[in-house]
Amino acid sequence: MWQRLKKHQFLFEELVKRDFKKKYKRTVLGMAWSILSPLLTLLVMRLVFTQFFGRDTPHYTTYLFCGNLIFSYFRESSNEGMSCLLGNSKIFSKVNVPKYLFLFSKNVQTLINFGLTLCxxxxxxxxxxxxxxWKFIFLLYPIACLVVFSLGIGLILSALFIFFRDIRYLWTVFLRLLSYLSAIFYTIDQYSKMGQYAFYLNPIYVFIRYFRKIVIEATIPTLEFHLLLLFYTAAAFGLGCWMYVKYNHKFLYYV
Structure with a gap:
């Protein structure tokens, strides 16, 4: 894979440049929206939820920001990745290039936005x-896993979107549900032990929880926590790669 990426390095760089220009075309603030958008969302969430959920939560603004930071990146990465194949069908239908190249170029853009917001x-x-x-250095682990996990989900969604265009609408509804199930603006302390464990079935919550453990609680997650994060990452990326290998030859017939 990496050898093929290096072989098509020029095309990859041009795709990244094109996506940046396209996204911020005709905007006054340009890349500043990459920072302003999550900040405005954070402000609205703080105004709305502080009185209901944040009274007894230490560092509630940071608590909110952790959840919003992770979920916003995942949402943007998955939404952008979903249409990357269909949006570039005129290229790969005429030129034999690795189709995952288009997804990777989209994720470079979202990753840069994530880096700016992280600052x-x-x-x-x-x-x-x-x-x-010094424990903040451990944040590199969930960030790396989140990037690979999002790539995997992007591979899955972009392949499905080629065959089923309804996926876009279903995914919008699913993301809304996922945001409520990720404990972004509330804590899970009020639930039973079994209920709290159920949240760990949600990979996004696991990423958010890792951030909060390091930043707010100043504790390093357990080995089991690291392995769970790795499992979700490997499963998503592995399934995405499998779908591209299995259905790669069929994409041309549906675009």
Whole structure:
């Protein structure tokens, strides 16, 4: 895979440039929206939920930001990745190039946006009197897993979208449900032990929980927690790669 990416490096770079120009075309603030959008969402969530859920939650702004940061990246990555094949069908139907190249180029854009927002997140941590410790280095693990996990979901969605265009509408509804099940603006302390364990069936919650453990609680998750994160990542990426290998030859007939 990496050898083929290197072989088509020029095309990959041009795709990334094209996606950036297309996304911010005719906007006054340009890339600033990459930071403003999650910040405005955070502001609205804080105004709405503080009185209901945040009264007894320490560092509630940072708590909210952790959830919003992870979920926003996943939502953007999956939505952008879903239509990457269909949107570039005129290219791969005429030129023999690796089709996952289009998905990877989309994720470079979303990853840069995530990096910019992450810098603002650390600034908010300072404002919220969060103590920075050496344990913050462990955030590299969930970030790396999140990127690969999102790539895997993007591979799955983009392949399904070629055959079933209804996936876009179903995925929008699913993301809404997923946001409510990821404990972004509330805690799970009020649930029973069994109910709390059920949240770990949601990979996005696991990513968010990892961030909160490091940033707010200053504790390193257990080995089992790391393995669970790795399992979700490997499962999503493995399934996505399998779908591309299995149905790669059929994509041309449906675009």
């Amino acid at each position: 603002v997140f650390f600034l908010f941590c300072v404002i919220d009197n969060i103590t920075f410790t």
